[in-house]
Amino acid sequence: MLSKRIIPCLDVKEGRVVKGIKFKDHRDVGDPVELAKYYDLEGADELVFYDITASSDNRNIMYEVVSQVAEAIYIPFTVGGGIRSVEDIRLMLNAGADKVSINTAAVENPQLIKDAAKLFGSQCIVLGMDAKAISEKPDDGLNVRDAISINPSSQWEVRIRTGSGDGDSTNMDAVKWARYAVELGVGEIVLNSMDRDGTRQGYDLDLNKAISEGVSVPVVASGGAGGNDHFLEAFGAGKVDAVLAASIFHYGDNKIQETKKYLFDNGISVRYEGK
Numbered sequence: 001m002l003s004k005r006i007i008p009c010l011d012v013k014e015g016r017v018v019k020g021i022k023f024k025d026h027r028d029v030g031d032p033v034e035l036a037k038y039y040d041l042e043g044a045d046e047l048v049f050y051d052i053t054a055s056s057d058n059r060n061i062m063y064e065v066v067s068q069v070a071e072a073i074y075i076p077f078t079v080g081g082g083i084r085s086v087e088d089i090r091l092m093l094n095a096g097a098d099k100v101s102i103n104t105a106a107v108e109n110p111q112l113i114k115d116a117a118k119l120f121g122s123q124c125i126v127l128g129m130d131a132k133a134i135s136e137k138p139d140d141g142l143n144v145r146d147a148i149s150i151n152p153s154s155q156w157e158v159r160i161r162t163g164s165g166d167g168d169s170t171n172m173d174a175v176k177w178a179r180y181a182v183e184l185g186v187g188e189i190v191l192n193s194m195d196r197d198g199t200r201q202g203y204d205l206d207l208n209k210a211i212s213e214g215v216s217v218p219v220v221a222s223g224g225a226g227g228n229d230h231f232l233e234a235f236g237a238g239k240v241d242a243v244l245a246a247s248i249f250h251y252g253d254n255k256i257q258e259t260k261k262y263l264f265d266n267g268i269s270v271r272y273e274g275k
Contacts (some may be wrong), residue, residue, distance in 0.1 A: 002233050003269045005045040005242035006256055007220065009153075010035055012081075014052050017250070020045070030250070033068045033268045038175055039164055040073040041250070042256040045271060046050055048190065048244060049071060050128075051081030070096025070154070078190075080128050089116050093124065101190055103128035104160040107170055110184055115187025122217075127186040130167060131174040132194040150175040159194060159267060160228040174207070177216050182215045189215065190244060193223035198247060200226025209237035220244050228254065228262040235268050 010032050017032050017229035036047055049069055051062055055177050064081050079092045080101030089100045100120075104111050108129060116125050134150065148153045149171055150157055159167040178189055191205035191211050203224045212219045212228035218241035221234040234243050248254045260272040 002241070003045075004257055004263065004271065005220075006231070007046045007048055007140075007242055007244045007255075008035075008039045008044050009050065009222065009244045009246045010069075011246060012049060012062070013064065015062065019083060019119050032065055033072050033251070036069045037072050038073050038079075039256065042121075043260065043271075043273060046076040046254050048078045048080070049097075050081075050101070063091060066097060067095040068094060078126055080169050080190075081125070084112075086112070086119060089125075090237065093120065099124045099188070101126040101128040102217070106181065106186075107158060107172065108113045110180070112160075113181055113186055117187070121243055122185045122187035123254050125186050126188045126190055127178070127181045128190050128192070129174060129178065129211075130159045130162045130192050130194050131186060132159050132166070133207075147173050148180050155210070162171065162194065178211050178215050180197040182217050186217065188218045188220065190220045190222055191240075192244075196224030199224055200247060202226060202230040203234045203238055203243070205233060205238045208234060208240050212239040212241075218242065228259050231259060231263060232266055232268065235263070244273050 013034050017035055019032050039047055049165045050068060070077055072250050076098040078099040078101055080103065083100055084105045092100045102112060113125060134154055150173050156175040158170045158172040158174050158177050160169045160170055176190060189211065191208060193207055201224055203221045208221045220239055220241040220242040222244035223237040225231065225243065225248050231243050234240050260270045261274055263270050264272045
């Protein structure tokens with residue numbers, strides 16, 4: 001059995017790590033390089049770096065910060081935000097990233113997934129997905145294939161350009177989009193619940209279960225972690241392969257090894273040094 005992974009997330013805005021609630025009201029948390037070093041020493045399994053306003057600001061990701069973080073740590077490292085082309089992906093991999101997450105660009109140009117997977121391998125291409133519960137009929141959004149468009153049975157919509165708010169409607173069903181992206185070649189999905197982001201109310205278990213059961217690649221739950229019980233629920237009822245968290249670790253509420261001990265004691269297979 002593969003070990004479940006604990007992954008701190010560094011949301012970076014203007015060169016600083018920040019954290020907000022539902023993609024708004026961001027507070028400064030610290031320096032990305034120093035936090036990356038800290039989490040590496042704490043025993044995190046991987047690290048994720050998101051330049052959260054690169055897409056909404058229509059600019060390239062911060063290469064220098066990515067390079068500095070990659071040089072400072074020894075654990076796998078995923079980079080996302082503002083990735084628009086195969087060359088952008090190549091640049092991030094050359095900067096030291098192990099995996100590259102694409103979100104907005106993948107929605108607008110799904111062929112990018114296929115091209116990137118062919119060139120670099122599916123193992124380093126991650127689909128970043130921001131999903132929001134559907135409360136009313138969305139705008140027409142983008143022109144996408146009918147096969148992945150929202151219909152009356154859809155529960156979650158994919159949103160893009162979410163760096164500082166609700167983002168833009170796509171009219172795309174989250175579960176269908178996940179399946180299609182896997183067909184194109186993504187090797188992992190980081191699934192963020194916009195409704196739970198920063199709330200510490202727990203992951204959206206229904207969303208995570210629906211995506212996990214619908215695809216054949218690892219799914220990483222994101223958005224809502226507030227305690228060790230939420231991690232346990234995500235691995236159990238949510239059926240995910242890894243959990244992403246920010247606030248609970250950034251503010252010192254939980255230590256990585258304490259979280260791993262709790263999970264280990266509750267029967268979850270994790271890389272835990274205290275066994």
